[in-house]
Amino acid sequence: MDAFTKLTGVAAPMPMANVDTDKIIPARFLKTIKRTGLGVHLFDTLRYDAEGKERPEFVLNQGPYRKAEILIAHENFGCGSSREHAPWALLDFGIRCVIAPDFADIFHNNVFKNGILPIRLSREICDQLMEDAKQGDNARITIDLAEQVVVRPNGEKIPFEIDPFRKHLLLNGLDDIGQTLQHAPSIDSYESKQKAEKSWMPGISL
Amino acid sequence: MAETKPRTLFDKVWDAHVVEQLPDGTCVLYIDRHLVHEVTSPQAFEGLRLAGRKVRRPDATIAVADHNIPTMGRANGIQEEDSRIQVETLERNVAEFGVPYFPILSAQQGIVHIIGPEQGISLPGMTIVCGDSHTSTHGAMGSLAFGIGTSEVEHVLATQTLLQKPAKNMLVKVEGTLGAGCTAKDIVLAIIGKIGTAGGTGHVIEFAGSAIRALDMAGRMTVCNMSIEAGARAGMIAPDQTTFDYVRGKPYAPKGEALDRAIAWWSTLPADPGAHYDTVVELDAAAIAPMVTWGTNPEAVVPVTATVPNPADEQDEAKRAQLARMVEYMGLTPGQKITDLKIDVVFIGSCTNGRIEDVRAAAAVAKGRKVATGVRAMIVPGSGIVKQQAEEEGLDKILIEAGFEWREPGCSMCLGMNPDKLTPGQRCASTSNRNFEGRQGPGGRTHLVSPAMAAAAAVSGHLADVRELA
Numbered sequence: 001m002d003a004f005t006k007l008t009g010v011a012a013p014m015p016m017a018n019v020d021t022d023k024i025i026p027a028r029f030l031k032t033i034k035r036t037g038l039g040v041h042l043f044d045t046l047r048y049d050a051e052g053k054e055r056p057e058f059v060l061n062q063g064p065y066r067k068a069e070i071l072i073a074h075e076n077f078g079c080g081s082s083r084e085h086a087p088w089a090l091l092d093f094g095i096r097c098v099i100a101p102d103f104a105d106i107f108h109n110n111v112f113k114n115g116i117l118p119i120r121l122s123r124e125i126c127d128q129l130m131e132d133a134k135q136g137d138n139a140r141i142t143i144d145l146a147e148q149v150v151v152r153p154n155g156e157k158i159p160f161e162i163d164p165f166r167k168h169l170l171l172n173g174l175d176d177i178g179q180t181l182q183h184a185p186s187i188d189s190y191e192s193k194q195k196a197e198k199s200w201m202p203g204i205s206l
Numbered sequence: 207m208a209e210t211k212p213r214t215l216f217d218k219v220w221d222a223h224v225v226e227q228l229p230d231g232t233c234v235l236y237i238d239r240h241l242v243h244e245v246t247s248p249q250a251f252e253g254l255r256l257a258g259r260k261v262r263r264p265d266a267t268i269a270v271a272d273h274n275i276p277t278m279g280r281a282n283g284i285q286e287e288d289s290r291i292q293v294e295t296l297e298r299n300v301a302e303f304g305v306p307y308f309p310i311l312s313a314q315q316g317i318v319h320i321i322g323p324e325q326g327i328s329l330p331g332m333t334i335v336c337g338d339s340h341t342s343t344h345g346a347m348g349s350l351a352f353g354i355g356t357s358e359v360e361h362v363l364a365t366q367t368l369l370q371k372p373a374k375n376m377l378v379k380v381e382g383t384l385g386a387g388c389t390a391k392d393i394v395l396a397i398i399g400k401i402g403t404a405g406g407t408g409h410v411i412e413f414a415g416s417a418i419r420a421l422d423m424a425g426r427m428t429v430c431n432m433s434i435e436a437g438a439r440a441g442m443i444a445p446d447q448t449t450f451d452y453v454r455g456k457p458y459a460p461k462g463e464a465l466d467r468a469i470a471w472w473s474t475l476p477a478d479p480g481a482h483y484d485t486v487v488e489l490d491a492a493a494i495a496p497m498v499t500w501g502t503n504p505e506a507v508v509p510v511t512a513t514v515p516n517p518a519d520e521q522d523e524a525k526r527a528q529l530a531r532m533v534e535y536m537g538l539t540p541g542q543k544i545t546d547l548k549i550d551v552v553f554i555g556s557c558t559n560g561r562i563e564d565v566r567a568a569a570a571v572a573k574g575r576k577v578a579t580g581v582r583a584m585i586v587p588g589s590g591i592v593k594q595q596a597e598e599e600g601l602d603k604i605l606i607e608a609g610f611e612w613r614e615p616g617c618s619m620c621l622g623m624n625p626d627k628l629t630p631g632q633r634c635a636s637t638s639n640r641n642f643e644g645r646q647g648p649g650g651r652t653h654l655v656s657p658a659m660a661a662a663a664a665v666s667g668h669l670a671d672v673r674e675l676a
Contacts, residue, residue, distance in 0.1 A: 017528060018403055018503055022642040027621040031274065031288035033248035033295050035356075045644050050630065074524065076404040079437060079503075080642060081621075082339040083246065084355035105407060105439050106339055106353050113357035163371075165230050176357070177257070180365045183234050186226040187367055190236050198471070200464035201238070203265030204327060206306045 002115045003173030007096055008142040009069030011133035012059045019073055020080035021107065025089040027081075038085055039092030060093070064136035070143065072129050073100045077118075078107025087114040097143050099150070101126055112166050115173065117145060119160045128152070145171055212478035214375045215444050216410045219350040219475065223333045225367055235370045238332035238349075240362050241318045242269040242305065244296040245623070246337030250360035251299040261303045262366045268327055269300045269307040272317045273623050277586050277613035280310060289624060303363075316589020316615045319343040319557035323427065324591055326456025330445040330472040335362055340557045340639060341440075342433040346426035347453075348445030348475055350410070353434065373439045374408050377483040379415035382491035387673035389567070390425030391559060391637070391656035393417065393489075394432040395497035399507040401487055406438030409485060412477070413443050417491035423452040424563035431558045432639050435504040444476035496672055498544050499641045499654040501532035506641075508544060510659065510671045516540035535643055536651050537631065544669050547653070551634040552583040552664040553646070554610075554657050556620040559637035560588025562595045564657040568610075569601040571661035571675060577609030578667030584611040584626070586618040610664070622647045635663035 029041040047058050054061040060068065071090070077100040078086060087110045090098070096116055101123045103111075111118050121129070132139045132153050142151035145167065149157040169176065194201070213221070225234040240263075247269070254261070261267060274289040284290035293310065300307040308314040314321060319340050322328035330348035335341060337359040344351035358368055378397055398405075411433050418429065426443045433441025443449075450469050453459045460468045495509035506529075508515070517529035517540065533540060538547075554560075554568050568585060577583045585605055587593040593615055596602055602612045619626040620638035622645070628634055630649025637660050638645075641652040653669060662672040 015524070017524065020503070020640075020642045022621075022640070022645050026644050026648070027623050028648075030245050030623065031286075031292055033252070033292060035249050045648060050648070076407070076437065079403055080339065080434075080640060082337060082341075082353035082355055084249075084337075084357060087355075102404065102407060104404070104437055106355060106434075110355035110357065113355065163230070163232075165228065165232050165369075176369055177259075177361050177364050180234060180361065180367055180369060183226050183367075184365075186234065187236070187365065190225040191366075194236070198468075200460040200468040200471075201329070201332075202458060202460055202464075204268050204306050204458055205265060206308075 001173050001175055004096060004115050004117050004145055004170045006144050007069060008140050010064050010067060010137060011070035011072050011141045012065040012068035013130040013133040014059055014071055014073045015130055017074040018076045018079055021078060021083050021086040022080055024086040030083060030085050035088045036092055038089035042089040042093045067094060069094055070097045070141055071095050072126055072133050075101045077103050079104035082106045084110045087111045087116055091116055099126060099129060117143065117170060121160060125158055212480040214477045214481040215412050215442050215475055216350060216375055219331055220372055232369050232371055234367045235333060236367055237335050237362050238266060239327060239334040240267045241322055241336035242267060243273055243318050244271040244292045245273045246356050247359055248292065248295045249356050250363060253360040254363055259364045261305055261363045264304045266366065267305045269296060269305050270315055270318055270321060271296055271310050273617045275310055275616045276624050277616050277618050277626060280614055313590035313594055317557045317560055317617055320560055320588030323347055324589060326453060326459030329453060329459060330449055331475055339434045340431050343427050343431040343557055345430040345440050345442040346423060348443060348449055348472065350440055352440040373410040374484040376406060376409035376411045376485040378411050378413050378487045380417040380489045380491050381415040382417055384417060384491045384494060387496055387658060388494055389656040389658060390421050390428040392494050392497045394429045395507045396489060396494045398432065398436045398504045401436050403435060403503050403505045404437040406433060406436040409438050410440045410442060411438045413441060418443060422563060423448060424561040428558055435639055445472045496656065496659050498669055502535055502641055502643050504641060504654060506532055510544055512544055514538045514540050514542045545671060547633065547669045549581055549635050549663045549668055550632040551628060552581060552660050553619040553634055553636040553638065554660050555586030555588065555618055556638040558639040559657050562592050565596045565601050567657040568661040569604045571658050571672060572608035572610060572665065573604050575608055575665040577664045581664055581667055583609060583664040584613055586613045587615050589615050619646050621645060635660045635669060
């Protein structure tokens with residue numbers, strides 16, 4: 001996973017609530033055994049018509065937003081399925097940060113594992129950022145993870161909260177499995193204890 | 207010693223699985239059961255391979271292919287190349303890593319959330335995960351069960367743990383008796399209608415109250431299955447005699463004296479008196495009617511007796527725009543009666559409603575009736591075992607006689623990853639769990655209902671109130 005430190009880029013405004021994972025990447029594109037290559041299908045139904053032609057009214061089909069690195073949306077972003085294809089599609093398109101009033105839990109977990117930073121900010125502030133984002137190329141937004149601030153084009157700094165453990169992993173591009181394996185002795189002793197106390201629990205063998 | 211604080215069902219299952227708590231409160235949480243399917247696992251196994259890691263507990267892992275597989279003629283192989291590659295990849299991975307696997311032509315094959323409880327693999331008090339959001343289904347056993355992404359699938363394969371912080375506790379109490387024609391599906395749709403698609407975010411919901419206690423295990427699974435549609439991390443129901451009776455005799459469940467010891471522990475899991483819930487919601491079961499979703503998220507739900515809402519009545523501008531978009535996508539007119547909506551397709555199945563009880567409910571309505579002209583009605587059992595059982599009971603004959611397609615088990619038209627899809631504009635009465643735009647096929651229009659209501663729609667040709675078919 002790539003580290004996330006500081007990012008300055010174009011933000012795409014997407015003033016929609018309940019953007020579900022089927023919208024982010026429809027199920028028919030999940031038949032892949034790779035993590036890459038899904039960017040072309042990001043928001044497929046919103047982005048293309050039935051003939052596969054771009055819908056000009058969709059934000060990511062418009063000039064500067066084709067290279068957006070930040071996405072700004074409304075409540076409950078990423079609701080629905082647990083498919084990690086949703087963050088993979090965002091990442092493959094080039095999105096490294098999503099800002100919204102809140103996120104669905106599983107999606108919120110999944111984005112962190114892929115070096116994408118989800119930022120929760122109030123609806124009011126999201127709407128201000130949405131206005132900034134409408135300026136396209138003329139209004140780049142900066143995300144400084146170490147400082148935990150979003151910097152608006154006018155220089156105003158907006159602080160945000162993040163779990164310190166997750167911040168540490170993102171800043172250093174660390175993968176969770178390596179972290180957890182540092183606790184291998186605890187896992188071993190938990191398993192021995194469980195074997196003794198829950199000896200009724202059968203293993204699965206076919 | 208200080209008295210221990212009263213704990214909820216969730217608190218107890220959580221506490222029993224904390225391997226280690228890190229200074230910031232993150233826990234290394236032990237996972238008892240890991241269910242693996244073909245869509246969200248290939249990249250996880252690839253990750254293990256690249257890092258030279260093994261599966262830590264193959265004996266706590268079970269794999270099955272369900273999302274992609276055809277529901278007709280599968281003995282002839284999978285025709286769609288990308289689907290076939292995904293299933294073959296799973297088969298190669300389970301062989302390489304020594305993971306138990308139910309092959310696609312075996313009777314044990316089925317939707318991962320149907321087969322876990324059915325095989326006695328999912329048991330009370332366990333932590334259960336799967337790379338699928340409807341893992342919440344297994345919470346009906348009194349377990350903590352939740353969906354994870356592929357990175358976490360890899361994490362569990364490698365370490366048998368997850369890094370997690372505890373969720374908040376929500377209690378949803380449904381008291382009273384359900385009216386005739388009303389089911390567990392109507393309860394959960396009513397709950398989502400009340401708390402909204404994000405109402406459960408950050409919480410684990412415990413479903414309780416006399417109406418929940420009165421449900422059989424199939425109904426409890428339907429309720430917990432849709433916890434995620436209310437945004438909850440998981441749904442749980444306290445284990446009781448109904449649970450223990452269900453577990454007894456299941457192939458992979460403990461037996462004899464081991465089962466007695468298990469039940470002794472499971473009986474300690476229900477919440478202590480005075481346990482704290484961060485949020486409490488109450489519903490009156492008697493006030494619940496058969497429910498139908500009209501829009502493109504499960505919170506857009508009304509009783510079957512209602513009409514299509516008018517977006518103009520909504521005060522909030524953003525919400526008004528969202529409702530208008532739903533009305534447009536669904537091809538509706540505000541004020542139109544729900545029962546006037548003509549149906550093209552009926553889908554009965556999925557991890558929400560693909561159990562034998564659901565097939566029975568559909569057959570009870572279909573018996574002696576015919577699927578209306580112009581309607582395609584399909585019924586997809588949740589597993590090979592459900593299919594066998596239904597055939598032993600002669601339900602397949604009733605349904606085929608009525609004009610239903612009787613198919614082979616899998617996820618099917620719930621998400622249209624196999625050939626079972628809606629075409630643009632088709633309107634479907636579906637017993638599945640999501641009515642998102644394009645969920646059942648691009649441009650498809652989904653109305654979520656119970657199996658009885660789906661069968662009623664099939665024989666009526668339009669959405670219909672099952673209570674009037676008696």
